[in-house]
Amino acid sequence: MNGILLQLFQDTLVVLIAPLLLGWVNQCRAWLQNRSGPGVLRPYLNMVKLFHKDAVLAHNASPMFRFHPYILFACMWLAASLVPVIATDLPLSPAVDVIALVGIFALARVFVSLAAMDIGTSFGTLGARREMLVGFLAEPALLMVFFTAAAISHSTSLTTIVETLAHKQFIIHPSLAFAAVAFIMVLLAENARIPVDNPSTHLELTMIHEAMILEYSARHLALIEWASALKLLAFTTIGFALFMPWGIAEAGNWGALPLALAALFIKLTVAGAGLALLETISAKMRIFRVPEFMGTAFLLAVLGLLVHFLHGN
């Protein structure tokens, strides 16, 4: 019973704080660029505004186009609620396999691309193609990162990985240093952050994610934005689970929950600021450099595995 409650609490928590993280990142970025910024609550206000509008659909849109925002939102919500964000013994925990997580992201990607091509505008197709390119390169890199962590804990279950890294005897794993760098690169690419894509422009030469959602409006757009925020949160919390799992409550340890919550907020604050910093100091790269970037991420992850086997532990 308690477990279900906790699971519900986590699900509600992630869906509510996801726009906050996005707002925080944007706010930090604005500060770093010497702007006063829109405030951390901007994403919420945006969504409220969008929900109040009437949706406009292209007249050749198929039902798929209309369903897609819900599917996307559901996928991302599921992914974010599966990740052990505050505790490891949730009812859904046995389902948190890292390969399944990659699969959920892939499913969302397929629908995103299909919906983008549905209307038949050139921008949608262009964005879908670029998205598939990035995804095609990011997925193996993400898998390799997961395998590096899995090799340490001998399990692909994220819960077990967290338990091994956070609650067993403290061991420094050099292989995770490589995996962490690779993971950050994947995170930037998957969430359409700056060196790969710029979330705040609509420049046809470079945009990827924005190109795909140009045709959406009102509640559909709001759901998509929310899903993006959830995806960022999911990736960030996966990163925490892999590389700094400290603070996540252990199975059956209810007293640790407030601590876990506090730890989560601190980590999110720091990570958001870090992400903003990273985006500010790096320049958007040409789309043709993206394969190079993702290739580097993949190779680093492979290197992490190699180092793991070199150390033989």
Place this chain on the structure above:
Amino acid sequence: MENFSGQLINLFAALLLLISFGMLSQRRVLSLINLFALQGLMLTISTVIVAYSSHQHHLYYSAALTLVLKVIILPWILHRLMRKLNVKWDIETLFNIPTTMLVGIALVVFAFNLAAPISMMGGAITKSTLGIAMASVLLSFLMMITRSKAVPQVIGFLAMENGLFFAATSATYGMPMVVELGIALDVLVGMFILGIFFFQIRETFDSLDLKHMEKLKED
């Protein structure tokens, strides 16, 4: 405690390798110099940890030597040279990073395999660091091959020396002091001579691009 410092050394060894890869894929010369200085810093820290955990006091001197030479003096000389030669914003244009990285991975696998039988007999602390040292030597070598500008080649050369030094401190607790001093002297003198070279090359060819220097070969 012993175990923990061993893990720390492994971590810094991995970071050293990571920086080697960073250098391999870095196009901008200025960032290359900074990475080189960072690598020197990693080297210093790992040397201090080895010195602390193995109670080899002469290694503290080696660490100090590394800090002064590789983190401060050499990057400073390089920065100065960049400024004087006006090549501060030089970038290397034509080279294929993914292929280079793939070859780099192959080299790492090769080095790890080569070092595996030797790592088996190393002490608890030094296990597996030899493979990383060898890998970073080979990676620097690869970097020298792939670059066509003079300064990146030299940085590759110096990074190779870093890898060697790491092998010396982590695998064997440091060479005898007199040898280390000699090596440091050689590196420093070599750097000065290279500096002179840069000026001579630029004076003669009007550029530091080594593509101009491919006249001497058998035909």
Place this chain on the structure above:
Amino acid sequence: MEILWILVIPLIGGLLLALFGGQRFAPELNSIMSFGTFVASAFLTVRVITDGPMTALNEQFFVDSFNVFLVALTAFVAFTTSLFSRPYMRIEQVHGKLTINMLRLYHSMYQLFTFTMLLALLTNNLGIMWVAMEAATLTTVLLVSLYRTPASLEAAWKYFILCGVGIAQALFGTILLYFAAEKVLGAGGTALLWTHLDAVKTQLEPTVLSLAFVFLLVGYGTKVGLAPLHNWLPDAHAEGPTPVSAVLSGLLLNVALYAVVRSKVLVDGALGSHLAGNLMMGFGLLSVVMAAFFLSRQKDVKRMFAYSSIEHMGLMTFAFGMGGPVATFAGMLHMTVHSLTKSAIFFAVGHATQKSGTQLMENIRGLITTNPTIGWGLAIGSLAILGMPPFGVFASEFLIITTAMHAYPWTTPFLLAALGVAFAAIFSRVQSMVFGETTDERLPHPPALVPVFVHLGLVLLLGLYIPPYLADWYRQAAALIG
């Protein structure tokens, strides 16, 4: 005590010449310093012959019959080269190729180069040997680019980078060696001392040592000029001033080979197999064959003789690789006669190119009519290096090839073919350079040809008659190397 003198004299010479190297008397000072070194080495030689191997200065230096003969040879050739460089560099100055500052650099570095080679030979510490070898590169690299021409800069850059990378491999080998030695001898100063390592060589870990030897061979082999790591050698020899080519070819390559052979002794002891020897034979044979075929395609006279050096270094490496008393004896004899002959040839070639104003062989003609001594020197030197009897090179090559026939018959066709090709290539070129029509003028300073004929005389002597004490000495060294 003599050891100290041998090292201190060139060091002081280097410092003095850094101050006065541009003065009128600098070439003479250079010769005097080299002569002092030579005298000190002669005393050391006498002492080692009478008293046997010795160590000095807290075991940091070590002399046995193997390195003492190289010390004597190095000091001697460095002295005669300094005699040759006296008029040679003056003529270059008159021709306007050199400024006072360049001369100062040249003289100072010449002495320091001698110092580093002697240090590499005399030190008992394998780490210091590495440092000295690297320092030898550093001192000569600015000499190769002395003329500041585009080609010389390219040659110097190549020399620096290739030898730097190569020697870095040797450092890795040295570290591995130390890694193995430390397990037996304990950490600290003694684990890199050759005398100590030699005493415990059978207890060293074989896997580490075989890996170490590969790195050492590749590293020092680059400096020896073994194929396929030889690329720097022809360029550096062709573009540097001729006295530098003479000492590079005649001395530095020997010292690098000395380092390889020292490592081989340890590895052989630890492994008890012929791995090191086989590797050396492979590299040696490849160098001999490769160099012979490149020889025939050369247009530049100094490049041609540089390839000839690669060929001969390959032959020596092959000989030391075969091992055994006869082959090792022959290898050392070949080291001696090759140094003497090759430096003599470079002396003659140096003046010949100065006269013709070019290094292209097709433009060098009729040396025998314009300057008979240069012509004869080059002709006789070439015959000697090609292994014509009765010169010493014939004796050593004969010994090497007969041993090879006996122990590794399959190698003889390669060796003979390579020597044949080299003979045809060099002989035809030298013939047209020595004889033939010319209109060249005389040189502004009389050339120094005493060193040429002293060297060639010694080579002739060694071909006809090896003095018993010298033969004894080689035999002792051969027994040490095994």
